[in-house]
Amino acid sequence: MGHDPLLEALQATSKAVERVLDPLLAVPEGNEKRVVEAMRYSVFSGGKRLRPFLVLSSAELFDVARPRALRVAAAIECVHCYSLIHDDLPAMDDDDLRRGKPTVHKQFDEATAILAGDALLTLAFEILADPETHSDPKVRVELISALAKASGHQGMVGGQMLDIYAENTSDWDERSVCRLQQMKTGALISFAAEAGAIMGHATEKARHSLQAYARGLGLAFQIADDLLDVEGSEEAVGKAVGKDADSGKATLVSLMGVERARQQAEMLSDQAIEHLSGFDNKASLLRAVAHFAVHRSS
């Protein structure tokens, strides 16, 4: 474990992002502190920190100062955690367990969970608007615009709406499921990979390569998640497994079968790595994470 550069980088990312978020989530003295405690419970509960890692790695390609990249990474992690809190709610996926711990509405209550999600989404934009994130306000509004598009009704929220629809219909094919995943998880992963390019004033070509990389990575990651839901254990995965099959929900795994889905994930991961061919050694961790995405056990 200790000698795997990717795992070391993921762990370092996690610690660094938590150091940025800690003062931004200072617990107030008033009774509104409960919502901040719930926000902290969510963002400090581990997780792979894939999105922050993509921000830092793409920022490094363009020599962006690490403290700036870390603030963007923190903002994206806030958005990711907000989406998990709301998705876990009884009215949505109704999950009791997340990363091996009670979900926010179980640990606190539903009202606090709704508000903690709302506040994390808001905090993400507050972080990005701050001059500490980038000295150029043009870059800050571009980050904000891209994040809003990736996470709103045309991105993540739209994808979650499709996901709820998917649970109540049998009329799904591979193409619709890919579109759903591209919106639900792909859009935010793409933004994470593009953020470094935006901060570093990269060329259009470099930005498009990262977009293409992230699209493949995101879908490969999602198929691997669906495979873990079928084949993993609750203990290893840290959340309930077998949920998709129990609910009869269409996934690429249920539509393609386990073997073809695994092949598809590996092919997407290989293609993602191909898109990084213009970046040389600097992109080695981005290559490693595309490989890791389809060869992990949790």
Added chain:
Amino acid sequence: MGHDPLLEALQATSKAVERVLDPLLAVPEGNEKRVVEAMRYSVFSGGKRLRPFLVLSSAELFDVARPRALRVAAAIECVHCYSLIHDDLPAMDDDDLRRGKPTVHKQFDEATAILAGDALLTLAFEILADPETHSDPKVRVELISALAKASGHQGMVGGQMLDIYAENTSDWDERSVCRLQQMKTGALISFAAEAGAIMGHATEKARHSLQAYARGLGLAFQIADDLLDVEGSEEAVGKAVGKDADSGKATLVSLMGVERARQQAEMLSDQAIEHLSGFDNKASLLRAVAHFAVHRSS
């Protein structure tokens, strides 16, 4: 009715803001359209449009182009509507009726209501980040930063957390209720009144006058709301009344009594108007709305 300049201005604001929001909320062809339909149901369901009105009126003081001010007004209305959708949820205030119509989770379902709120909050930031809102990216990030602070855990969301706490405790005094209201509704109203000053590069002094005006207006408006909850009819008010008393919730009206609360609201409204003394005739509608706030029946 037709000859009251304030009512005419409020109606014109409402129509103009809806014209801005209509294309921003174009219904997509995919099955994610349900969340957009819920967003439209919320933002096109009337309401006083007080916050958009404050944006337009403050923008006029500094000769800000109306199309720009309308986009900021639309963004604030998105945030206001998001907060209403989430506050009405069963896990929060559990309201079935809003503006005389079923609440979003009643008309659609809880999951769609949560997502529609999330997407409206996100859309607000997307609108503000767009160059159409202001040519100067510095102004755009300043608007975004101020909106995020007004609506996050230190503002509106924090106030809603306090409000939930207030329902479960008897340990409240006038000062704590004022702080709650300042966070829950005051912060966004203040932002609406300041937005014109930000867009118009106003002096610090002008900006502070508008802040002070909005603080008084917001609290006066809230006391008037609480009085309507005690004295109004469901038909006139457009939502359930008598809820605060039924739940034993502390409000300034329950703490001060009806008579003192009414006097307090009038005093706050008078003070708010005083803070506009530097603005001459241009601020006549802002003065009129402070008067209207405490003399309305819905």
